[in-house]
Amino acid sequence: MSTLGDVWGPTKKQDKYVFSKINSFTTMNLDYLRTILPIKKLFFPQKQELFSFNLGEGNKKTIKAVDDSKHRILFGLHPCEINALNIQDGFFMFGDYSDPYYEDLRNNTIVVGYSCLPDNNCFCNFTGTSDVDEGYDLFINNLDDYYLVFVNSTTGNDIVIQNQEMFDEDISKIDLNNYKKWVNKRNSMFKHEYGDITNNITKLMDLNYNDEFWDKLGEECLSCGTCTISCPTCSCYNVVDKLSVGTIGLGFREREWDSCQLPQFSVVAGNVDFRVTRASRLKLYYSHKLVTYGNDGPSCVGCGRCIEQCPVDINVLRVVKNLTEVDL
Amino acid sequence: MNPEKTDQYMKDHFVDNPYLAHETRIKKIIDETAHVKTFVMENIDGQYNPAFDFIPGQFAIWSLPGIGEAPFSYSCHGDSENKEMQFTIHKIGSVTSAIFKYQVGDIVEIRGPYGNGFPMDSLIDKDLIFIMGGIGAAPLRGVLHHVLEFSESYGNICVLHGAKTPQDMVFKEEFLGLAGHETVRCLLTVDNIPEDDSWEHSVGVVTDLFNQNRYDDIDPSKTIAMICGPPIMYKFVIMELEKLNIPQDQILMTLERRMKCGIGKCGHCAIDGEYACTDGPVFNYWDAKSTKEMI
Numbered sequence: 001m002s003t004l005g006d007v008w009g010p011t012k013k014q015d016k017y018v019f020s021k022i023n024s025f026t027t028m029n030l031d032y033l034r035t036i037l038p039i040k041k042l043f044f045p046q047k048q049e050l051f052s053f054n055l056g057e058g059n060k061k062t063i064k065a066v067d068d069s070k071h072r073i074l075f076g077l078h079p080c081e082i083n084a085l086n087i088q089d090g091f092f093m094f095g096d097y098s099d100p101y102y103e104d105l106r107n108n109t110i111v112v113g114y115s116c117l118p119d120n121n122c123f124c125n126f127t128g129t130s131d132v133d134e135g136y137d138l139f140i141n142n143l144d145d146y147y148l149v150f151v152n153s154t155t156g157n158d159i160v161i162q163n164q165e166m167f168d169e170d171i172s173k174i175d176l177n178n179y180k181k182w183v184n185k186r187n188s189m190f191k192h193e194y195g196d197i198t199n200n201i202t203k204l205m206d207l208n209y210n211d212e213f214w215d216k217l218g219e220e221c222l223s224c225g226t227c228t229i230s231c232p233t234c235s236c237y238n239v240v241d242k243l244s245v246g247t248i249g250l251g252f253r254e255r256e257w258d259s260c261q262l263p264q265f266s267v268v269a270g271n272v273d274f275r276v277t278r279a280s281r282l283k284l285y286y287s288h289k290l291v292t293y294g295n296d297g298p299s300c301v302g303c304g305r306c307i308e309q310c311p312v313d314i315n316v317l318r319v320v321k322n323l324t325e326v327d328l
Numbered sequence: 329m330n331p332e333k334t335d336q337y338m339k340d341h342f343v344d345n346p347y348l349a350h351e352t353r354i355k356k357i358i359d360e361t362a363h364v365k366t367f368v369m370e371n372i373d374g375q376y377n378p379a380f381d382f383i384p385g386q387f388a389i390w391s392l393p394g395i396g397e398a399p400f401s402y403s404c405h406g407d408s409e410n411k412e413m414q415f416t417i418h419k420i421g422s423v424t425s426a427i428f429k430y431q432v433g434d435i436v437e438i439r440g441p442y443g444n445g446f447p448m449d450s451l452i453d454k455d456l457i458f459i460m461g462g463i464g465a466a467p468l469r470g471v472l473h474h475v476l477e478f479s480e481s482y483g484n485i486c487v488l489h490g491a492k493t494p495q496d497m498v499f500k501e502e503f504l505g506l507a508g509h510e511t512v513r514c515l516l517t518v519d520n521i522p523e524d525d526s527w528e529h530s531v532g533v534v535t536d537l538f539n540q541n542r543y544d545d546i547d548p549s550k551t552i553a554m555i556c557g558p559p560i561m562y563k564f565v566i567m568e569l570e571k572l573n574i575p576q577d578q579i580l581m582t583l584e585r586r587m588k589c590g591i592g593k594c595g596h597c598a599i600d601g602e603y604a605c606t607d608g609p610v611f612n613y614w615d616a617k618s619t620k621e622m623i
């Protein structure tokens with residue numbers, strides 16, 4: 001598969017995992033559940049040059065081209081990650097404007113999914129993202145003794161055809177039963193059983209909007225932005241112009257990840273701030289995760305990163321608990 | 329990568345790239361106040377710039393490589409041939425200071441138009457109230473120009489305009505000139521009058537003008553109100569408009585938010601589930617009420 005291009009996959013870094021470029025398949029660690037940073041970093045890099053300019057030469061602009069002579073293959077993405085990627089696709093590529101930088105990287109990437117069994121922090125059962133039906137080329141379901149592979153694109157199909165000796169197209173009754181058993185086992189492993197509250201979440205958010213639990217969360221929050229960096233569906237960015245040191249007139253415009261949790265996020269000229277309190281910034285984050293993001297429905301995929309990474313334990317589950325719990 | 333691909337790639341990426349601005353030339357600069365100038369922009373011969381094709385209430389982003397970008401409303405209504413655009417700009421920070429150094433004939437990069445703009449068709453045959461504070465007069469001026477040009481298609485028009493001092497009032501001469509207009513009533517107010525200045529109109533905040541206006545020639549059910557001003561103004565103006573029984577979906581306002589892209593991607597202008605840059609910046613009060621923290 002590496003003949004198709006660079007392979008990226010989960011690797012171990014101390015006791016955590018990261019997506020990194022794989023030189024040999026033995027360094028890949030498919031036992032992982034979640035990486036520190038989500039895969040969005042490969043489509044919407046933390047820092048990205050939009051163009052460079054030369055003020056001297058009539059403001060001539062140059063755009064760095066993506067090398068599309070070889071593909072990137074992302075190996076081992078779990079369903080929540082692919083679902084998050086689909087949400088990012090909707091945000092960046094569909095609608096009135098398509099982001100050409102994201103689009104290039106996305107179109108040049110082959111996605112190979114890989115099944116997983118949840119830990120205590122996973123709750124994709126509650127966000128409807130424990131399975132995925134689009135946005136990948138191949139999806140490999142680990143059935144212990146062998147793999148069931150779902151093919152979802154012609155590119156995926158080509159890979160299968162080129163490696164025919166590895167595949168068996170006949171799916172027997174036994175295979176089907178094994179898959180059913182696997183699905184049931186996976187479903188029984190989720191620790192969080194909120195059921196699907198997405199039907200009422202808009203009203204619950206609305207009715208709870210001024211509830212004091214938000215102020216409490218606001219008091220605890222450190223405005224560190226860890227939640228937005230680690231969330232696979234956060235995509236806010238800032239844009240800055242940078243001048244090259246040494247060469248007068250040369251510079252570039254760069255975008256970099258930004259966070260709605262940072263105090264400056266909604267400040268306009270004259271120092272008017274539309275989101276003064278931490279509580280109001282948290283409400284924005286959670287309304288985008290639970291109610292609607294990019295005019296397109298809730299965006300939380302239940303990956304559990306905010307549960308694992310927020311230093312003061314503010315996360316989707318805690319917010320949902322506050323939103324739904326009856327207090328007497 | 330082979331060279332042909334690079335050429336094609338560059339072509340595609342320059343034509344369709346929403347982050348790249350197009351060149352226009354400054355045709356004229358008008359000093360409005362000590363801190364506000366109107367820039368009249370013209371198309372450079374033979375160059376296509378989509379930013380010229382706009383309606384009032386939309387905005388464009390000025391791109392100053394090395395300094396940054398900033399959004400500004402069109403302050404005119406656009407001619408049918410898309411040959412001219414105007415922006416009325418308040419010098420307040422880094423980008424606007426750099427803009428103030430430009431001179432007539434300079435080339436500026438502008439991208440747009442962005443945002444929804446005012447629903448111009450739905451204003452026809454209606455009575456109209458314009459309420460503006462400070463630089464908020466800029467986006468409403470385009471609507472007003474259009475309405476005045478075709479005044480037989482509209483009902484009666486009230487303009488309520490406030491500024492800090494007489495010297496700070498943008499378009500002052502233009503508004504004073506409305507006095508002779510048959511269907512237009514224009515009331516002006518300033519917060520205070522410095523000692524060395526004179527002023528024959530009201531003193532007070534813009535909402536005070538509501539008490540001084542007559543409403544006998546305005547039919548609330550067919551009136552559309554349009555508001556633009558500093559953020560704190562909206563709530564108080566809306567209270568006055570509700571007293572007049574103007575339906576909530578006929579109260580329109582254009583909002584300012586931080587904007588880093590103008591195309592619904594950077595997230596800075598998000599208000600609840602809406603984006604001021606693509607869903608707005610013009611919203612009606614009915615929708616604003618159901619959107620958290622909009623006003």
Ligand SMILES: Cc1cc2nc3c(=O)[nH]c(=O)nc-3n(C[C@H](O)[C@H](O)[C@H](O)COP(=O)(O)OP(=O)(O)OC[C@H]3O[C@@H](n4cnc5c(N)ncnc54)[C@H](O)[C@@H]3O)c2cc1C
Nearest residue numbers: 268269398399400401417418421422423424466585586587
């Ligand atoms: C839809 C819309 C229409 C506007 N129309 C007008 C107009 O007609 N006339 C006018 O004078 N002003 C208008 N503004 C406000 C104008 O965009 C700001 O005054 C301008 O961005 C200030 O830039 P600065 O670099 O000079 O200020 P600074 O205070 O130096 O800005 C500092 C930084 O904050 C950013 N920033 C500050 N305010 C804003 C903002 N509102 N949006 C985006 N980034 C911001 C700047 O990009 C800059 O990086 C409008 C704003 C919006 C959103």
Ligand code: SF4
Nearest residue numbers: 231300301303304306
């Ligand atoms: S909100 Fe938390 S659980 Fe949901 S997708 Fe983002 S990081 Fe994952």
Ligand code: SF4
Nearest residue numbers: 221222224225227310
């Ligand atoms: S919610 Fe947690 S992770 Fe997010 S900014 Fe606040 S403290 Fe940081």
Ligand code: FES
Nearest residue numbers: 590593594595605
């Ligand atoms: S300005 Fe970037 S999303 Fe609206």
